[in-house]
Amino acid sequence: MNMSLPVIAAFLYIGAAVLLGLRLIKGAEAKVTSKAAPLLLWFAALAVHLPSLYADILTPSGLHLTFFNMVSLVMDVIALVLLATAVVRPVESLGVFVLPMAALAALVRIAVPADGGVIGYGNPGLQAHILLSILAYSLFAIAAVQAVLLAIQNRHLRNRRPGGFIRALPPLDTMEQLLFQMIAVGYVLLTLALVSGVHYLEDIFAQHLVHKTTLSIFAWLLFSVLLWGRHYFGWRGRTAIRWTLVGFVVLMLAYFGSKFVLELILG
Secondary structure, eight states: OOTHHHHHHHHHHHHHHHHHHHHHHTGGGGGGSOOHHHHHHHHHHHHHHHHHHHHHHEETTEEEOOHHHHHHHHHHHHHHHHHHHHTTSSOGGGHHHHHHHHHHHHHHHHHSOOOOOEEOTTOHHHHHHHHHHHHHHHHHHHHHHHHHHHHHHHHHHHTTOOOGGGGGSOOHHHHHHHHHHHHHHHHHHHHHHHHHHHHHSSOTTSTTTHHHHHHHHHHHHHHHHHHHHHHHHOOOHHHHHHHHHHHHHHHHIIIIIHHHIIIIIOO
């Protein structure tokens, strides 16, 4: 592993986050301030880090999916999806929260190397399942950050204090539409991930998978109820935010909880 590349990427991520933060501090003026500079730094960070991460995960013996490799990969996918969305939609403000975490994940990956977690190349269906799972988790992670921003924005508007960075955010209705668009796409990906897991894994309720499977299904049910409530009852505001955050926490425990215990605690 080239140790310098993750460090350079981390500095670029932080630089992009700082520029985005300055745009938010400007408040309403941020709407007319160019977002090209932070997006370029953002793109440069991904361009530097992804090849290094790619080389570390795709080893001759198989996919090296250690805990910290997975965390870093998920954060990069989140950053990549968010960057692509920010080009056409006003979601770049989420980078203030996402990019520092991507930088931290890149640095921790090289500071805490781990063994194990190798999956052979002989099962393309399993690899597709892993890819769908990562994409689904990434979309829901972005939706969770969006929900937090929506909660802050909603609280400021209720208190009639829409100052500071709140004025730089899109209107509340636009924020909610973006939130449910992310949840809908993430829901489809999670559904495909669960279906592919049933088809390609020999036993999805095996001892080392039972917690992940159970929590993933529970998260899927939570997001099913949320989308159903949105469609039939027009759920929004605090209700939508709470369901989104609870569903994401359950999904996070499913994706990383068991892997953290098995790999880092039990060795």
